[in-house]
Amino acid sequence: MPRTIAIRSVDVDRPETWTRYRAGLCNTCRANCCTMPLEVKIEELVRLGWVDAFEAEHEPASRIAKRLIKDQLIDHFNHKQSLFTLARRSSGDCINLDAITRRCTVYERRPEICRLHPQTRSPRPGFCAYGARLDVI
């Protein structure tokens, strides 16, 4: 008799559909959390190597943002809070996500929120938008 595999569907925008996070879960995931909008501070852009420390200290943030938008590294700059939204591809993936391996290409330099998600920085702390990669279903 054919075996039926139940696949729970997840909606990244609906935290009530998320899975409780546990160690090792990321190994089989298609990195759905890396398709969510990501706002970062200027210090994190320095850590990423996209902004020079001197530039960060002396240039107006809006001018830096203008350059980063032109270079397609950020999508938006929030003037009021001085927050930069990292660019995403048309697929919704973070610009730093490898489309094939579903791994972060800047892991050692990734922003703070990526380090704290999903345990503390999450719309639903302790839960995440886990979705199994097709090759592991």
Ligand code: SF4
């Ligand atoms: S959605 Fe969850 S399991 Fe998937 S990569 Fe992000 S934190 Fe890991």
Ligand code: SF4
């Ligand atoms: S910087 Fe890396 S960990 Fe953070 S959202 Fe982008 S791909 Fe994911």
